[in-house]
Amino acid sequence: MSTLSTRFRVRRPGRLAAEAAALLIAAAVAFPLYWMVLSAFKPAGEIQSTEARPWTLSPSLDSFRRVFEQQDFGRYFLNSLLVAGTVVIASALIAFLAATAVTRFRFKFRTTLLIMFLVAQMVPVEALTIPLFFLMRDFGQLNTLGSLILPHLAFSLPFAIWMLRGFVRAVPEALEEAAYIDGASRTRFLWQILFPLVFPGLVATSVFSFISTWNDFLFAKSFLISDTSQSTLPMALLVFFKPDENDWGGIMAASTVMTVPVLVFFVLVQRRLVSGLGGAVKD
């Protein structure tokens, strides 16, 4: 794979400058994350010192211990994981079916539906917090994890369907015809042929539903009012966040715990994400 730079034979000093700039920017972009992890491991005395040193010689787990002891942080972590996991899996399956419907079939209102999915992506879901609050109340879902799962599931669908279209369309029609000629039923084709082929796309798509659900702050803040045992991580994190007396060690340790799963998820699907975005945008 030749890159543009080699193809264009950019003069060496120019490329070296560009590479130095890229490395510097990478360091700057990574710095907040580095500082977060570093501060989480710093002993209390070093965090509260006015000389902010970019290293620590005596890392300690005190902040993490405090986070997990003071609050039911492990439980909140599991709550968050449960909500995000349910949304990711359900949304991937439902979006896969819907994307198949709009790409492999021609039917009345197909174009209208596609435009509706596009418009639905633009709806500021935050504006819907108020009616959703009443809806959840009427269905007795307030203070339950269902009040987070259902809206996030619904709101992740339009984008997921839109993005999966490209992946479903990339599977050649000839393959489908061959499957039918060989006597496969529609259901069999759908789950045993199409689904495995579209799976990489599903992974790329799931990043977005995972992140938006994992990050959710507004719905958790509005719908989980009184039952703290149903809290999710963002809410728990803010308990440490007080206007004047911030326990920065605790906040950074809690932030680290909350960020790591997403980072792991991202690193795992990184390649598919980049190609998936290219595909979704191009088509």
Place this chain on the structure above:
Amino acid sequence: MTANSTTYKAPAPAGTAGAGGARPRPPRRRRPVSPARRPGWTPWLYLLPALVLLGGLLVYPIHQLGLISFLEYTQAQVSGGEPTTFKGFGNYTALFGDSQFWQVLLATVVFAAACVLATLMTGCALAVLLTRVRALPRLALMMAALGAWATPAVTGSTVWVFLFDPDFGPVNRVLGLGDFSWTYGRYSAFALVLLEVLWCSFPFVMVTVYAGIRAIPTEVLEAASLDGASQWRIWRSVTAPMLRPILVVVTIQSIIWDFKVFTQIYVMTNGGGIAGQNLVLNVYAYQKAFASSQYSLGSAIGVVMLVILLAVTLVYLRLVRRQGEEL
């Protein structure tokens, strides 16, 4: 446009209409080769779960949002103490007569515009930079950017507040700002939030535009450079036009995301800043509805946001249609 409207308006083929059974169907001799020709109810069956969820949790709430915005709906009505009364445009006149609303609206638009511009410029510049470097620096920048992208908004906000903390943050030390408080002043607080938003949203632009540049056939670029075009000229006359569809997508996405920033403002300025100086529409609506129980006013603000973003969407759809894309 024409291609789309014809597929949309064309009468359904006999096979599809046959579901009603008005016309006698020819006896089937063999399996239909392509299901696309005889869809029947199958696509709707596949669409059913998605449509049920979207109908119940998106369309219906939008309808409710509009409804509540025309009612008198406060704590008394929520608890059932008083009956709900229809107020017509009362909430809207109250809202539009409030100078704070206009101030917040202006702040939202300016803040979102600044975020979008900063994000796009940074993202595009770094995408171009990525094409000019070898694998190792590229991987480093890509990984750092993915890390910023993956960071949840809440933790990103707390980390940035800590970095700029007047007492213990490294930024003020390095810049020699002493105990300057970033969240105290209106503009410095907005600037701080902007930096955080930029940090977590430029990666999407960078990765997408980079993927787009890589997809441009090299022959085109080589031809341009053989014709003696400068790097800037190549970007302006070849790369940028070919990237247009992608640039439209990332611009619109950025507008939509930055217009409804909630978490960053809420966390970093502690619910909208001192005396509400850092409020944006989203946080304003939230405060009106859930902090002071004026649900109908909050809904009216939500409707205003919805209308503005729908306008953006319509512009987007027109752009997409003009490019002659088939949906």
